[in-house]
Amino acid sequence: MTREEAVTVARDFVLRETxxxxxxxxxxxxxxxxxxxxxxxxxxxxxxxxxIEFRKILPPGVAAESPGTILFEVVPATGEVREVYPGMHxx
Numbered sequence: 282m283t284r285e286e287a288v289t290v291a292r293d294f295v296l297r298e299t300x301x302x303x304x305x306x307x308x309x310x311x312x313x314x315x316x317x318x319x320x321x322x323x324x325x326x327x328x329x330x331x332x333i334e335f336r337k338i339l340p341p342g343v344a345a346e347s348p349g350t351i352l353f354e355v356v357p358a359t360g361e362v363r364e365v366y367p368g369m370h371x372x
Contacts, residue, residue: 311329333352
């Protein structure tokens with residue numbers, strides 16, 4: 282799955298879930314499954330996966346939210362898309 286395909290899948294998921302985010306992601310990173318599987322001590326990811334971060338859009342007059350972004354994993358091997366904790370894949 283290309284970067285563009287992963288962004289499209291994540292964006293479609295966000296729209297289906299009626300989340301208000303900017304159309305273009307703030308960050309897109311390809312993560313190495315082997316690194317995370319080793320960290321967890323067992324296979325969690327069947328292959329490398331994408332992490333896509335979108336900035337939230339808040340209605341006028343609403344105070345800023347923390348965190349200000351929504352983070353998703355896109356796992357090409359399974360087609361799974363899931364929202365994850367923003368600090369999970371930091372840096």
